[in-house]
Amino acid sequence: MVSDVETMIGACCEGAGIAQVMELGSQHIMDTGKLVEIFSDWPDEIFPLYAIYPSRRHRAAKVRVFTDFCLRLLGRADSGAILA
Template sequence: DHYAIDFWDAAHGRAYEWEFRRGNEALPVSVRTRLMTSDAPTMLNACLSGAGIAQVLEFATREQVRDGRLIDLFPDWSDELFPLHAIYPSRQYRTAKVRAFVEFVMELLAEV
């Protein structure tokens, strides 16, 4: 029985709904919210300070889970997957900085 730290969905004017997935099964979960934020670092710091549990991206908390500061409560259930797109003008205008950033993000997400 834990309080939740929710992430604010400004586009819809409400908190993101909690849903866990395993294969084709989806499990919506109702939570009691203690804190709501629209800032990922604030959510992580609140969780680390004991304010409640949060649904966060695995790659954003890998270090904290590895060193025992956070615990993955439901390792067999994941959050909804989301698409991530890099949008920029046509390839002829792709600068070295943009190319380097896109390659960096692709390498980071390849570990996920």
């Protein structure tokens, strides 16, 4: 069992097996053709992501900018994907 994602992806690129990895960190490798999706009909797993901060009302500007950045990056700018 490999717990380091980079090692796991490297092993897969060398033909050592298959892995379930998040698209966010592997799409660039899939674009090169080194990795291919093999279970396209398998439903995606959703990994929750939480931001915890003292108060929604007095959120520091840097916290707001970071959480907004994460929401845009994950394509969820219109949802409450990051919760307090």
